[in-house]
Amino acid sequence: MxxxxxxxxxxxxxxxxxxxxxxxxxxxxxxxxxxxxxxxxxxxxxxxxxxxxxxxxxxxxxxxxxxxxxxxxxxxxxxxxxxxxxxxxxxxxxxxxxxxxxxxxxxxxxxxxxxxxxxxxxxxxxxxxxxxxxxxxxxxxxxxxxxxxxxxxxxxxxxxxxxxDAVTAISGSGPAYLFYVVESMIEAGVQLGLPRDISTELVVQTMLGSATLLSQTGGHPTELREMVTSPGGTTAAAVRTLEQHGVRAAFMAAIESARDRSRLLSGS
Structure with missing residues (x-):
């Protein structure tokens, strides 16, 4: 060019x-x-x-x-x-x-x-x-x-x-949401007794590997999540707790808030 x-x-x-x-x-x-x-x-x-x-x-x-x-x-x-x-x-x-x-x-x-x-x-x-x-x-x-x-x-x-405005809420602000999840998982690992450096390495590589798996396989997120979630297992217990605390709804509400703020800034 x-x-x-x-x-x-x-x-x-x-x-x-x-x-x-x-x-x-x-x-x-x-x-x-x-x-x-x-x-x-x-x-x-x-x-x-x-x-x-x-x-x-x-x-x-x-x-x-x-x-x-x-x-x-x-x-x-x-x-x-x-x-x-x-x-x-x-x-x-x-x-x-x-x-x-x-x-x-x-x-x-x-x-x-x-x-x-x-x-x-x-x-x-x-x-x-x-x-x-x-x-x-x-x-x-x-x-x-x-x-x-x-x-x-x-x-x-x-x-x-x-x-x-929706793009801003999803991908523009999106890294902050994922960093928030990573931060929370690292702190959870520390609370469970892991040294912070080990907890950090576990979480960061898990996030990177999961994103790569999602991107390279083209699998639906629900399908990939279910691959990890054995009936009555540890992951099922964790997901049930997330649902009980309304994490999915909270993410949707947070992203809508970001979209609304973008609209306000643009005057649309």
Whole structure:
């Protein structure tokens, strides 16, 4: 893929994750310009990746692709600054949680294609799940460009934008739910008398192995759970206790709460 300059506005954890993925995918550091409010952060990325650091306006001038990775509450100010500088044909990729493409399009020119992305933190180890949605002026070629950019950070799925709040609740916030389960299982192991390091290794590998089994076999989660659950056995006793405490219902309610919060942030 031939690329001109890419401007990456926002050099936090997810911004750096995307930057590292781009370089793994064959981009040159000389093709990427980064910005951040913290000069010392820009200096780190220049030293680490060989990119260029500038101000926001300078970064987007001449850029073919502009990737915005800032907090949603900071986006209006940023778009007011760079909007007049975005030329027709520019692709603007937003990783700002809860911000609709329509909201961004209202602040930039009609010739700017906008694609919305909901990534998640496993992208840091190239195992992310990103959902992308095209705005009103983005076409199939724009989606292909974004898919190509994100491929080095994990899997990419194109979805209608109306699903983005649910995506945020499931995969965007999802790692936190799984880490919560892991944390609880580790603490349970300690309570049962296991040393913390042993409990941690047991739980982490069990989570990793279970996810791999689910992914590689294509088995239904219920089927795989039943494979472990012998009648009258230890697993059956544990699952019965989880059901008695309403864990399944609690997960569903929690994910609905995350979806509702995403809707509130997006104003939908």
């Amino acid at each position: 031939t690329q001109r300059r890419l401007a990456l506005l926002g050099a936090g954890v997810m911004g750096e994750t995307l930057l590292a993925g781009l370089l793994r995918a064959g981009w040159s550091g000389s093709d990427v310009v980064v910005t951040d409010r913290r000069p010392e952060r820009c200096d780190e990325l220049v030293e680490r990746y060989g990119v260029t650091a500038t101000g926001n306006v300078e970064a987007v001038q001449g850029a073919e692709t502009v990737v915005v990775v800032v907090k949603p509450q900071d986006l209006d100010e940023l778009l007011a600054e760079i909007g007049p500088e975005l030329a027709d044909g520019v692709l603007l990729v937003s990783l700002c949680a809860g911000v609709t493409t329509a909201s961004i399009e209202s602040r930039v020119g009609p010739g700017v294609a906008v694609v919305r992305v909901m990534p998640n933190t496993p992208a840091q180890v190239s195992q992310g799940m990103a959902a992308i949605s095209a705005g009103a002026h983005a076409g199939p070629d724009d989606l292909v460009r974004v898919e190509t950019m994100l491929a080095a950070t994990g899997r990419v799925l194109s979805v209608p934008e109306k699903y983005q």
